[in-house]
Amino acid sequence: MKGPQYTLEARRHVAEIYTYVKGRNPSAAVGIVVRIHLTVRSIGLFPRMGRIGAARNTHELLVKGLPYVIVYELSRKGREVVILGIFHGAQDR
Numbered sequence: 490m491k492g493p494q495y496t497l498e499a500r501r502h503v504a505e506i507y508t509y510v511k512g513r514n515p516s517a518a519v520g521i522v523v524r525i526h527l528t529v530r531s532i533g534l535f536p537r538m539g540r541i542g543a544a545r546n547t548h549e550l551l552v553k554g555l556p557y558v559i560v561y562e563l564s565r566k567g568r569e570v571v572i573l574g575i576f577h578g579a580q581d582r
Contacts, residue, residue, distance in 0.1 A: 499574050
């Protein structure tokens with residue numbers, strides 16, 4: 490099984506989170522992005538660890554200690570993970 494794949498939108502979300510946080514707390518920005526990527530790596534190892542998502546055929550997992558939710562989907566056989574987006578918990582998804 491290869492690692493999780495990010496959609497272009499998900500990559501854009503990570504970049505936007507980094508830019509937003511960097512403008513307020515530069516030292517925290519890299520740490521937050523690293524924690525997001527570590528959570529994605531965990532999803533790759535244990536793809537069913539997230540809860541069933543609000544959107545059809547998706548799963549969601551909170552980034553521990555941060556207000557971000559990773560939304561992802563699994564292939565039919567559960568062998569591939571696609572990261573659809575990373576959202577602030579207060580955002581509509």
